[in-house]
Every structure is written in structure tokens, then in C-alpha cells.
Amino acid sequence: MSFVVVDRALLADHATVVAPRLLNKILLRDDGRAVRIVEVEAYGGAEDGASHARGGPTARCAPMFGPPGHLYRYLIYGMHHCANVVTGPDAKGQAVLIRAGEPVARLDALRVARPRARRDVELANGPAKLCEAMSIGPALDGADLCDPSGLLRLVDDGTAPPRRPGRSTRIGITRDTARRWRWYVPGDPCVSGRSPS
DNA sequence: CTTTGGATCGTCT
DNA sequence: GACGATCCAAAGG
Numbered sequence: 311m312s313f314v315v316v317d318r319a320l321l322a323d324h325a326t327v328v329a330p331r332l333l334n335k336i337l338l339r340d341d342g343r344a345v346r347i348v349e350v351e352a353y354g355g356a357e358d359g360a361s362h363a364r365g366g367p368t369a370r371c372a373p374m375f376g377p378p379g380h381l382y383r384y385l386i387y388g389m390h391h392c393a394n395v396v397t398g399p400d401a402k403g404q405a406v407l408i409r410a411g412e413p414v415a416r417l418d419a420l421r422v423a424r425p426r427a428r429r430d431v432e433l434a435n436g437p438a439k440l441c442e443a444m445s446i447g448p449a450l451d452g453a454d455l456c457d458p459s460g461l462l463r464l465v466d467d468g469t470a471p472p473r474r475p476g477r478s479t480r481i482g483i484t485r486d487t488a489r490r491w492r493w494y495v496p497g498d499p500c501v502s503g504r505s506p507s
Numbered sequence: 508c509t510t511t512g513g514a515t516c517g518t519c520t
Numbered sequence: 521g522a523c524g525a526t527c528c529a530a531a532g533g
Contacts, residue, residue, distance in 0.1 A: 392525060438527065
């Protein structure tokens, strides 16, 4: 089974449409490290009070208003990174946060990048853990995840998204908490924390 | 098992 | 000047 880069057209829809579509897709690093995406959250533009893009473009969230398929990476709590895939038909300020992944290749390298993980399940079962395991930092800001020769790629190994994904409210936000914009692979051991409803 | 608090700094108000 | 789209270790049941 080979990896094929995800077509940009798949990402050119509203974040809430793209998010469940990304479940079971794979993030692939140039050194072969790979994790299967098992948990995502959609973040919108001006209509979404929880989004970094709620007030329009800023220096930080500018990538969210760029073309789909690029990486929006930001620093949270002064010490962790979070990775998003920019989505949307045009510059609407939308992105999908990659919240958790299941290790699928180069586990040795993933363990080296994230030594605090005591078990392999903990290598990428959280948005900042995933970034640490995959070495996603400022150097990758704005990277085109659809570029077949890029350092970080969004690829498909032929596994379809779950027919009936789990769904809940988003985790860790303080505004617009009612939207159920989180999707995950039901029963996957790498889904982060305990699931809200 | 659950709960709590500390770490740490770029970004926006 | 305040606040996070988080993680972890320590402490308590």
C-alpha cells in the first residue's frame, strides 16, 4: 500500500465538512515518520468565537486566510505547538486542528522525538504531543501539505474515513463552546482524553 | 482512578 | 498586561 498526497480539492470546503473527511488520512514526515489522524476539530472564521480567525486576519493566523492545504502552526501556553490544515473554498479563515494521531511508521523516530511517552499510544494522543512526535515547529509554518516533495505531507493510504465518526463539542475552549465541531475515530485508543458529548 | 497547579511566552487588547 | 485550540507530575481517594 502506497501513500498518495491528498488532493487539494478535498480541502477546499468548509472546515466542518473537511474535518471528518481527514479522519484516517495520514501525516507523513520526510524521514518516514507517519501518524494516522484519528481526532480533529473544525475552526471557522468570523462566525466562530473560538477561532483565532474570529477577528479577521492577524499576523499569527494569516495562514488561515491563505490557500487550503497549507499548515497553520501556532504556539500555545508559551511552550506547545498545534498543527492545523487550512481549509475553505477561499480566504474565509478556516482550518482543521489535528488533535491526535495513531503511530503507523518509524515508531523508533517518533519515540526519540517524544521521549516522555511511556507507551506508544501516548506518542501523539494530543495536539501538542503529535507536533512533538512529528517535529512540527516554526520551520514548517505555511508548508504546503499537498506538495509531493514537501517535508510534511498529508497523504492517503486507501483507508476510508469512518462511516459513522464520533462527534462532540470542542476541547479546551472558553467561547462558542456549544458547537459540536470535534470528530474522532470511534474506539481508537489514541483519541485524546475523555470524550465530551 | 481523579483533581490540581505550575510551566512559559507570543499575541492581541 | 492578561490570556490561552496543553501537558505533566504530584497529591489525594
